[in-house]
Amino acid sequence: MDIPGYSIDFEKIVKTIKKEKYKRVVLQLPEGLKTYASQIVEFLENNTKATIIVSADPCFGACDITNYELKNFDVDLIIQIGHVSIPDVENLCIATLFVNAKSDINISNAVKKALPFLKEKGKKIGLVSTSQHVHTLKKVEKILIENSFQPFIGEGDSRISLKGQILGCNFSAALSIAKQVDLFLYLGSGNFHPLGLMLSTKKPVIAIDPYTIEIREKELEELKDLILRQRYGAIASSKDAKKFGILVSMKRGQQRINLAYKIKQMLDSKNKKSYIITAENFSYSILEGFRDIDCFISTACPRIAIDDYLQYKKPIITPIELEIVLDKRKWEDYRFDQIL
Amino acid sequence: MDIPGYSIDFEKIVKTIKKEKYKRVVLQLPEGLKTYASQIVEFLENNTKATIIVSADPCFGACDITNYELKNFDVDLIIQIGHVSIPDVENLCIATLFVNAKSDINISNAVKKALPFLKEKGKKIGLVSTSQHVHTLKKVEKILIENSFQPFIGEGDSRISLKGQILGCNFSAALSIAKQVDLFLYLGSGNFHPLGLMLSTKKPVIAIDPYTIEIREKELEELKDLILRQRYGAIASSKDAKKFGILVSMKRGQQRINLAYKIKQMLDSKNKKSYIITAENFSYSILEGFRDIDCFISTACPRIAIDDYLQYKKPIITPIELEIVLDKRKWEDYRFDQIL
Numbered sequence: 001m002d003i004p005g006y007s008i009d010f011e012k013i014v015k016t017i018k019k020e021k022y023k024r025v026v027l028q029l030p031e032g033l034k035t036y037a038s039q040i041v042e043f044l045e046n047n048t049k050a051t052i053i054v055s056a057d058p059c060f061g062a063c064d065i066t067n068y069e070l071k072n073f074d075v076d077l078i079i080q081i082g083h084v085s086i087p088d089v090e091n092l093c094i095a096t097l098f099v100n101a102k103s104d105i106n107i108s109n110a111v112k113k114a115l116p117f118l119k120e121k122g123k124k125i126g127l128v129s130t131s132q133h134v135h136t137l138k139k140v141e142k143i144l145i146e147n148s149f150q151p152f153i154g155e156g157d158s159r160i161s162l163k164g165q166i167l168g169c170n171f172s173a174a175l176s177i178a179k180q181v182d183l184f185l186y187l188g189s190g191n192f193h194p195l196g197l198m199l200s201t202k203k204p205v206i207a208i209d210p211y212t213i214e215i216r217e218k219e220l221e222e223l224k225d226l227i228l229r230q231r232y233g234a235i236a237s238s239k240d241a242k243k244f245g246i247l248v249s250m251k252r253g254q255q256r257i258n259l260a261y262k263i264k265q266m267l268d269s270k271n272k273k274s275y276i277i278t279a280e281n282f283s284y285s286i287l288e289g290f291r292d293i294d295c296f297i298s299t300a301c302p303r304i305a306i307d308d309y310l311q312y313k314k315p316i317i318t319p320i321e322l323e324i325v326l327d328k329r330k331w332e333d334y335r336f337d338q339i340l
Numbered sequence: 341m342d343i344p345g346y347s348i349d350f351e352k353i354v355k356t357i358k359k360e361k362y363k364r365v366v367l368q369l370p371e372g373l374k375t376y377a378s379q380i381v382e383f384l385e386n387n388t389k390a391t392i393i394v395s396a397d398p399c400f401g402a403c404d405i406t407n408y409e410l411k412n413f414d415v416d417l418i419i420q421i422g423h424v425s426i427p428d429v430e431n432l433c434i435a436t437l438f439v440n441a442k443s444d445i446n447i448s449n450a451v452k453k454a455l456p457f458l459k460e461k462g463k464k465i466g467l468v469s470t471s472q473h474v475h476t477l478k479k480v481e482k483i484l485i486e487n488s489f490q491p492f493i494g495e496g497d498s499r500i501s502l503k504g505q506i507l508g509c510n511f512s513a514a515l516s517i518a519k520q521v522d523l524f525l526y527l528g529s530g531n532f533h534p535l536g537l538m539l540s541t542k543k544p545v546i547a548i549d550p551y552t553i554e555i556r557e558k559e560l561e562e563l564k565d566l567i568l569r570q571r572y573g574a575i576a577s578s579k580d581a582k583k584f585g586i587l588v589s590m591k592r593g594q595q596r597i598n599l600a601y602k603i604k605q606m607l608d609s610k611n612k613k614s615y616i617i618t619a620e621n622f623s624y625s626i627l628e629g630f631r632d633i634d635c636f637i638s639t640a641c642p643r644i645a646i647d648d649y650l651q652y653k654k655p656i657i658t659p660i661e662l663e664i665v666l667d668k669r670k671w672e673d674y675r676f677d678q679i680l
Contacts, residue, residue: 026618034629038583041615051601053588056619056626066618068408068433069590073597073618093408243378248393250409257413261391275381278366278406278413279396280620286396289374 001043003036006101016097017048022077025050026070028059030082062086063253068093084131084161089253100131107136110213111143117215121204122182124150128166128174129187137164152177157340168192169302169339171200198224199336234315238325241294244274247282249300256299270326284312297322302337341383343376346441356437357388362417365390368399368406370422402426403593408433424471424501429593440471447476450553451483457555461544462522464490468506468514469527473550477504492517497680508532509642509679511540538564539676574655578665581634584614587622589640596639610666624652637662642677
């Protein structure tokens with residue numbers, strides 16, 4: 001069983017199902033792999049005795065494990081392809097097998113192209129990537145050493161499985177080495193991860209996209225400035241809010257309910273009214289009915305407050321930003337919201 | 341605590357929370373009542389010791405109970421306002437309290453306006469309504485008797501709590517009296533319920549909207565013809581399908597997983613490939629990735645195949661329609677899909 005562009009350990013899936021005699025299995029796939037769903041189901045049904053059910057719901061990450069309702073379907077295993085385990089949410093209710101989809105793209109040319117840009121910034125380079133490319137960091141390390149750099153790959157906290165791996169909500173693998181490095185090299189697509197990397201480590205970041213071999217540095221600095229201006233605006237326009245909605249995700253790996261209670265107490269002590277609001281997927285459209293809420297505080301995925309900011313007609317801020325709103329933290333001590 | 345236009349038994353909620361000493365309560369509201377969420381939360385928090393969490397996810401009916409993940413929030417009670425219990429899904433995982441939102445609109449004028457239309461069709465009238473207005477059927481019965489009609493109000497099956505109540509997926513309270521009546525009088529808004537009523541009972545239906553006092557009869561007949569033409573088209577275009585996607589909802593009251601397995605077996609025996617697909621909320625956009633599926637069979641809410649039909653770029657049919665596709669049922673024996 002092969003999926004073009006990726007290396008996915010289907011043999012491990014087959015072995016696990018056979019060994020544990022799993023009978024009903026739910027398969028979660030990221031959007032890009034759904035087109036292979038029928039092939040994967042057929043492969044697994046032909047090679048095991050399990051019945052495979054495919055989840056069609058969007059699956060944004062390892063935090064987004066399909067829910068307890070599957071118990072009613074007698075499901076005994078959830079397989080999530082395309083993400084690496086967040087250890088503290090795994091196996092909470094139904095056995096869960098995370099199977100990474102490793103990109104098979106060769107990163108050598110991209111890294112070599114980045115060398116002169118790295119040289120300008122320093123010698124000590126922290127290496128980070130997402131689950132798709134993190135397996136290539138050893139190779140990147142080798143190339144950097146050959147070119148007289150000093151690369152570092154950090155360990156993350158208990159939510160991180162692989163050395164050098166970062167999530168949009170967790171930069172612990174970068175923070176653990178931030179003091180030792182001059183800058184970070186991020187290997188991967190998208191702007192959200194390098195943005196969080198810059199805001200959480202306060203170090204320069206050079207990003208290389210292994211697919212386009214595009215190097216981003218100045219654009220990221222500009223994006224950081226834009227986002228900080230947006231965040232400053234969101235904080236300023238939350239100052240007069242009277243009623244706050246505290247958002248708590250129902251997704252397994254984003255359930256910061258205790259943080260929500262803490263925030264509610266903090267607002268109570270400032271005589272501000274607040275309401276805890278939960279949902280599977282937050283968007284402005286599902287919150288539109290809550291007309292009298294002046295400001296939302298998201299304890300869910302940090303992307304909701306930051307990436308989706310312009311979709312919201314009310315300010316939406318992170319828990320750290322609320323501390324600034326309530327004068328418990330200074331703007332100079334701004335931190336990126338993480339789930340650690 | 342009053343909500344304009346509705347009678348909602350908030351005292352019962354307070355009593356239940358106090359009696360059972362519930363500590364963490366999730367509140368589900370239909371879209372129209374979300375604007376009152378903060379008032380309801382304040383009322384309940386002021387009158388009990390419970391912490392109230394509001395669910396922002398859409399809540400389409402009593403079938404749509406928010407999910408098991410709430411266990412992780414130590415939630416011990418779910419309150420669903422605006423729907424009447426579907427007894428067989430209640431209390432499955434967390435105690436659930438359904439509190440109806442009874443419309444306080446006076447239906448007398450609407451019923452009186454309908455009298456000449458009823459007279460044309462017959463004397464024996466089956467009375468049905470939705471949870472919002474079903475409490476008025478006793479009054480409708482009285483008006484009809486005063487005007488020399490013979491009204492009937494039927495009992496539903498184990499999914500139906502109130503006499504005369506119908507759901508979009510369950511017309512058992514009408515079917516139980518269908519043989520005795522000349523026609524049905526439906527009291528309520530929307531076209532889906534009277535449409536299902538016509539298709540499941542095969543009797544004439546007159547619908548009155550208590551808000552607009554509008555009487556619908558001819559329009560419903562035209563809609564029925566349009567929908568039947570659409571269904572005929574959907575069945576015809578599913579005949580050549582090679583790969584079928586069998587949709588199973590994760591919503592508590594729509595989980596027809598055993599029907600899905602039965603359908604899969606039926607398709608297997610006809611050498612047609614099929615895949616079971618589950619989701620919280622089905623829409624064409626979340627199914628778009630499944631590019632090689634030629635036809636979807638929905639075991640979820642019947643509205644998905646029928647109301648949302650035009651949104652789908654692939655035919656989407658009900659389990660009964662699949663029987664016609666596979667020549668196991670004749671078009672003449674077409675039935676409306678129900679969850680009984």
